[in-house]
Structure formats: C-alpha cells, structure tokens
Amino acid sequence: MAHVSVPMYWRTIPQRYKLIGYKCKKCGAVNFPPKGVCKQCQSSSEFEETHLSGRGKVHTFVLISAGGAPPEFAEQEKAGGQYPVAIVELEEGPKVIGQIADIDPKEVKIGMPVRTELRKIYTEEEVIRYGFKFVPA
Amino acid sequence: MMAVGISGYGIYIPRFRIKREEYAKAWGSFSAAGVTEKSVFGFDEDALTAAAKVTRRALESVPMEADMVTRFALATTSAPYLEKLLSGTVLVSVGIPNSAFTSDHTSSTRAGTEAMLAAFEHVMATQSGKAVVAAADAPKASMWDAVEHAFGAGAAAFVISSDNLIAELEGHFSYASEHFGERFKPKDDPLVRDLNVKKFAEGSVVRNTTSAGSALLKKLGRKPEDYQHVVIQQPDARVPVTVASRLKFTDAQLASSLVSKTLGDLGAASVPVALASALDAAKAGDRIMVISYGSGAGSDALSFKVVTDKKATVRVQADTERREYIDYVKYLKIKGAIQ
Structure with missing residues (x-):
C-alpha cells in the first residue's frame, strides 16, 4: 500500500473534508488541490482560500474491477464489487478525481451532475481516512 | 417563556436493503418481529459519514449556514472508535465552527433523544444559540446472534433553536431505572449481546417508556387522543405497538412513524428518523408525542406541537423508496463479517 502517514493525511483535511480551493489573486483561476504556482496563469503564487460547492459534472470515468484496485482499495472492491472513479469538473472550474459512490456503476454517465459528501476512503494503521467522494446530485 | 423547537431536519437512508427472506434462507428464521426488510450502509459509510450528510441536509432545510451553529450533539451506538472525539469529524466536514460545544452520546439507544435534550437545554439557556443534533446508527452484533437480524x-x-420553528417543544419528561441482560456490550467487545430473556426485557421497555410517557401526559394535562402522532423506539415493528397500546395510543397514531417495518432497528437513530417521518406527514396544529428507550434502562418523552406545514426537502419515504436489494453473502461482505 502507498503509505500515507497520519500527519501527511491530516494536512490534506481542508481539501478532503471541506473542499477548500485556492483562488489566484492575479488571474482568478481556482486551484484545487493547492499549487505552488497558479496552474492557469503560471505566474502567480498568491492565493485566497475559497470554499468550493462540491457540485460538478462527470467529465470522464473508469470502472475499477478485481485486480485493478490499488491495494488500499482492494478490500472495498472485494466487498462491494466494481466501483467508478471519475474526473469531475467542479462548478468553479477545477477538474478533480474521486470515486462515485451511492450508484450502480452501470448507471454512471459522462455529464451527470454530482456533488461531494464525506465517506470512508480507506483505513491505514487502524486510523479511518475520511474524505470526499462524489454521489449523484 | 421563550419557545424553542425544531427549525429544520434532514434524514438519510442508505440505498442497500436486505429482505427477511434472505435471512430465512441463510438461517432458517428471521427474528425481527414485523420487519420485512432493512437498510444497510455501504462499505464506505459509517455513523460519522451519515451524520455529516444529515447535518448538512438539516441546515439546508432551514436554510442556515453552518457557521451559525453554537452547539453540536452527536448520537450513535455504532461509533467507529471506542475512544476519540467523534463529533469533531462531522463538525469539520460540515463547517461548524471549532468553537461550538460538542458532545458525543453513545452508550444506549436512548442517545438520540439524550442529544436532543442536550440541544434544547443549550437554546433554552442561550436564546441566540443554534444547536444541531445528529443521530446516525447501524448497530452491530455477531451474525450468530438473533439480536442482529433487526x-x-x-x-x-435536527436544527434546534428559537427561530423559524417547524415544531415547538411543549415539554419533556425522563425516566431511568436499573435493568440488565438486555442489549449490552461487554467492556472488551464492540458487538451487541442480548441474553434473550424476552419477557424480562419487555418488562423494562414497558416500565421505562410508559413511566416517561404517562408522566409527560400528566404534566401537560393531556390525553393520548390529543395527539395525531406518537413516535416510539423501534427495536422491531412490534415493540412500539405494544408500548403504544399500553399508553392507550392507537395504531393510527403510530402509522406515520413506523419506519422499522422497512428499515429495521436504527438504534440511536430510531426515534430521530421516526420523528422525521412523523414531521413529513404532520400538518400545522398537529401534536407529536415522542418516547425513546435505551436498554439499561431509560426513556425520554418529548411533546411537540407542529406550527407550520414546512417540510424537509428529502422525505423519509422518498429515501426509503430509493433502494437496491442485496443478498445475504453481499450483506456479510459489506458488514465486514467475513474475516
């Protein structure tokens, strides 16, 4: 399993629990997750925090089946079967990757509206790592 | 005295269902009286993820921004950790201020109303206070134990405050006593046990619920027929019927809240979800009597008067009808019962 230490995971809580994005003070583009230099204008490193709505549309997706899941998600795949992972274009612009939960995988469609909610992502060192997944909006 | 009550509410029923026939196939019997099917969390859900979802839905129903909340109370008997603050996870996820006072209510199925009363005490003491109570539960026992079936x-x-009331709290009365052997977790095991001494356990249920309920009726100078809805703890679909009839409430008064028939025993969330179901059906002017029960044992009785026809966006019935049936093997897998 790709080891993510507890302090390293903790530092991502603003993104994983609350979708805090970073708006470039120069060009206004919203960066998520945080970047050292704005992904859009490539010239500013000054941002202000902005709370993203968590709403967006499926840009593209893939279904992960047995053998395809990273080790930390292998148990989830074994228990629940195939699961969808999508790139979602958020209302505010950024494209983010996440699982789609609460849906029959066969019903996921490009363009479908989704929103984030808190789910268990995986458990490591007996510490539950919570974070966002997308669900149908 | 200033009126306090429920200003908004939100519910969540997970999508998976298992039917009683699946248990009958696997074990030869199904021991939850009156329950035809029940709801099941997905592999990636627990009391905290569900609490975060309903807290957000309740705030949206008012609507109220999360940063207004000054008190947050969480109730569950299926905490994902035996020690660690649980409410913090939900508070951060929803955006409730870090300075809000939080409490975790976890030791019996009475926890839902225990958390509600804690919230009411907060807004009665602080008029500008805004409290949120979230009850989320999926009780867990050994698959070998009949108590697990339900x-x-x-x-x-619920958002509890003194503004924008949907239902006003008219009064409450609690009753606690000493009983044992019914629904407990020994100190080194997170699974629910029950010694299955049915008549003895029923005696405790009846004594605690009817003592709290009849004392509240007396305190308010009311009769059972003054109520359109009665909400009673639902360890199965028979116990609430027994308690209702002891208190002289009718099946018709129980009908709007009898969620256990299709959802099973929701533990600390049983009365909260059932109350939301009654609120979905209630009209302005209706009265709702609520009586919880937790083994060990104790009951809280609360009386509400519905003051508007305003409803939550997501109804209990709508979320109940959104379902996907699973078989017993998939149930064992997503419950983590196969090691």
Whole structure:
C-alpha cells in the first residue's frame, strides 16, 4: 500500500473534508488541490482560500474491477464489487478525481451532475481516512 | 417563556436493503418481529459519514449556514472508535465552527433523544444559540446472534433553536431505572449481546417508556387522543405497538412513524428518523408525542406541537423508496463479517 502517514493525511483535511480551493489573486483561476504556482496563469503564487460547492459534472470515468484496485482499495472492491472513479469538473472550474459512490456503476454517465459528501476512503494503521467522494446530485 | 423547537431536519437512508427472506434462507428464521426488510450502509459509510450528510441536509432545510451553529450533539451506538472525539469529524466536514460545544452520546439507544435534550437545554439557556443534533446508527452484533437480524442503518438530524420553528417543544419528561441482560456490550467487545430473556426485557421497555410517557401526559394535562402522532423506539415493528397500546395510543397514531417495518432497528437513530417521518406527514396544529428507550434502562418523552406545514426537502419515504436489494453473502461482505 502507498503509505500515507497520519500527519501527511491530516494536512490534506481542508481539501478532503471541506473542499477548500485556492483562488489566484492575479488571474482568478481556482486551484484545487493547492499549487505552488497558479496552474492557469503560471505566474502567480498568491492565493485566497475559497470554499468550493462540491457540485460538478462527470467529465470522464473508469470502472475499477478485481485486480485493478490499488491495494488500499482492494478490500472495498472485494466487498462491494466494481466501483467508478471519475474526473469531475467542479462548478468553479477545477477538474478533480474521486470515486462515485451511492450508484450502480452501470448507471454512471459522462455529464451527470454530482456533488461531494464525506465517506470512508480507506483505513491505514487502524486510523479511518475520511474524505470526499462524489454521489449523484 | 421563550419557545424553542425544531427549525429544520434532514434524514438519510442508505440505498442497500436486505429482505427477511434472505435471512430465512441463510438461517432458517428471521427474528425481527414485523420487519420485512432493512437498510444497510455501504462499505464506505459509517455513523460519522451519515451524520455529516444529515447535518448538512438539516441546515439546508432551514436554510442556515453552518457557521451559525453554537452547539453540536452527536448520537450513535455504532461509533467507529471506542475512544476519540467523534463529533469533531462531522463538525469539520460540515463547517461548524471549532468553537461550538460538542458532545458525543453513545452508550444506549436512548442517545438520540439524550442529544436532543442536550440541544434544547443549550437554546433554552442561550436564546441566540443554534444547536444541531445528529443521530446516525447501524448497530452491530455477531451474525450468530438473533439480536442482529433487526439491525438496520439510517440517520436524522435536527436544527434546534428559537427561530423559524417547524415544531415547538411543549415539554419533556425522563425516566431511568436499573435493568440488565438486555442489549449490552461487554467492556472488551464492540458487538451487541442480548441474553434473550424476552419477557424480562419487555418488562423494562414497558416500565421505562410508559413511566416517561404517562408522566409527560400528566404534566401537560393531556390525553393520548390529543395527539395525531406518537413516535416510539423501534427495536422491531412490534415493540412500539405494544408500548403504544399500553399508553392507550392507537395504531393510527403510530402509522406515520413506523419506519422499522422497512428499515429495521436504527438504534440511536430510531426515534430521530421516526420523528422525521412523523414531521413529513404532520400538518400545522398537529401534536407529536415522542418516547425513546435505551436498554439499561431509560426513556425520554418529548411533546411537540407542529406550527407550520414546512417540510424537509428529502422525505423519509422518498429515501426509503430509493433502494437496491442485496443478498445475504453481499450483506456479510459489506458488514465486514467475513474475516
């Protein structure tokens, strides 16, 4: 399993629990997750925090089946079967990757509206790592 | 005295269902009286993820921004950790201020109303206070134990304040006593046990619920027929009927809240989800009597008067009808019962 230490995971809580994005003070583009230099204008490193709505549309997706899941998600795949992972274009612009939960995988469609909610992502060192997944909006 | 009550509410029923026939096939019997099917959390859900969802839904129903909340109370008997603050996870996820006072209510199925009363005490003491109560539960026992058959999953949250009331709290009365052997977790095991001494346990249920309920009726100078809805703890679909008839409430008064028939035993979320179901059906002017029960044992009785026809966006019935049936093997897998 790709080891993510507890302090390293903790530092991502603003993104994983609350979708805090970073708006470039120069060009206004919203960066998520945080970047050292704005992904859009490539010239500013000054941002202000902005709370993203968590709403967006499926840009593209893939279904992960047995053998395809990273080790930390292998148990989830074994228990629940195939699961969808999508790139979602958020209302505010950024494209983010996440699982789609609460849906029959066969019903996921490009363009479908989704929103984030808190789910268990995986458990490591007996510490539950919570974070966002997308669900149908 | 200033009126306090429920200003908003939100519910969540997970999508998976298992039917009683699946248990009958696997074990030869199904021991949850009156329950035809029950709800099941997905592999990536627990009391905290469900609590976060209903807290957000309850705030949206008012609508109220999360940063207004000054008190947050969480109730569950299926905490994902035996020690660690649980409410913090939900508070951060929803955006409730870090300075809000939080409490975790976890030791019996009475926890839902225990958390509600804690929230009411807060807004009675601080008029500008805004409290949120979230009850989320999926009780867990050994698959070998008959007590497991009834256990479902669900959650409900209420915004408690003195503004924009949907239902006003008219009064409450609690009753606690000493009973044992019914629904408990020994100190080194997270699974629910029950010694299955049915008549003895029923005696405790009846004594605690009817003592709290009849004392509240007397305190308010009311009769059972003054109420359009009665909400009673639902360890199965028979116990609430027994308690209702002891208190001289009718099946018709119980009908709007009898969620256990299709959702099972929701533990600490049983009364909260059932109350949300009654609120969905209630009209302005209706009265709702609420009586919880937790083994060990104790009951809280609360009386509400519905003051508007305003409803939550997501109804209990709508979330109940959104379902996907699973077989017993998939149930064992997503419950983590196969090691």
